[in-house]
Amino acid sequence: MEQLRGYAFPLEVVSAPQAGRVAWVSEQHGLRNIWVAEAPAYAPRKLTGYAEDDGQTLTGLALSTDGRRLIYVRGGEHGSNWDRSAPINPASMPGGEKVGIWSIGFAGGTPRLLGEGDLAALSPDGARVAFVRDGQPWLVPADGSSEPRRLVDTRGKVGSLAWSPDGRALAFVADRGSHALLGIYRAADTPITWIAPSAGRDGEPRWSPD
Template sequence: MLPVVCLAEGFTLEQVLGAPFPYGLTSAPHAPRVAWVFDNKGERNIWVADAPQFVPRQVTHYKGDDGQPIASVRLTPDGKTVVYARGSEVNKAGTSADPQSLAKMPKQQAWAVNVSGSEPRLLGDIGCSEEGCEDLQVSPDGKNVVWPAKKHLWIAPIDGKKKAEQLEELLGESDTPRWSPDGKRIAFSSNRKDHSFIAVLELASKKITYLAPTTNRDAGPVWSPDSKQIVFIRQPGLESKRPLIPEFPRPWALWIGNAQSGEARELFRSGNAM
């Protein structure tokens, strides 16, 4: 066999740290279009492409590495509008990252932009505190978007003609909002520290229905196609005093509930194996 000599080519640290990369790929529910974020040396912008050629084109035009990430990119069902979160999560002091030391502190906010070309329009503030907490959810008709912020749920029209409104004033912290397929209700998790509920908000009446509420921890609501039932995960509630290294398993179960009556039943249980 002939010997093979591999010569390593030199590269700079700047080339490594500045390598461009895409992330956050998403697709339109009813249109042949995808969208994603492209990070080019810290300059983050949204791009789209249409089937079948998938030729990419830039939608937003933010300039320079301003330290403001883009997350939770969503396309409306018709693929004509992109909604997204821009800005970093807030710290314990309630402020977002400001690497450029701007006179006006940047905020983490929800935005919308037309794919055909327009300036991004502000929908409202977010300001969530955990990494990956951005969770924008577009309504089935593509007219509204809901997201968790400041411990509650907020809703705004995607056309930007009205300010975002707070949907509820429940105790604890509301997150993971999910639209019913018919667009009439929103299911979400209502966290109360050591336990949590699956709540269903009827938009027309503002009525709240809890699905078989207990002291367990319920999360991850998923709607049935007919908007009548919700599947969710149930885990035991957290004990007030737990050992540093838990010696017990973390069992979980799948439950299904009636979105209107709140009645629910168990579908599957994981068991108590370690």
């Protein structure tokens, strides 16, 4: 069993091809940390220093196009039929655990908590992070220079955030129980565009390169 726990399982592999950089989550001995490597040697380097097996998962890893910044979600249960947005607390800490969006530079340093939430989506320019909190989409600078702000107040639970290639629009799905709608947010003073709204269940929006 110890040999099995000691095997490093690589997860959430992401890359910035133009920058020659890759990142991934490694789970070993119950510890979950982010590792990185860059061209030309691609020597593995541990980026985060989580040192306790507290059951907190690292998911939603994303690397900016220029390879300078990573964002990830810490906490929650994303691998079973448990409510993925619900905090898990296997260590029974009195204060509980939170699901949060974190940011860290590729060069290293201390991870920065951007805010509580889940389902993070890094903008194409790496400057902004859209995420879901309390079933609604929020936005925060990737460097944590200001507090998160709510983008939309709409019926249903929002998910499946997807930035347009130019970063000017954000697609999302609003699940309203009996049906789900695909919406596009562009600006605070611009109405949401609902794509072919119906009584069906739309989901998983994807943008074409253009």
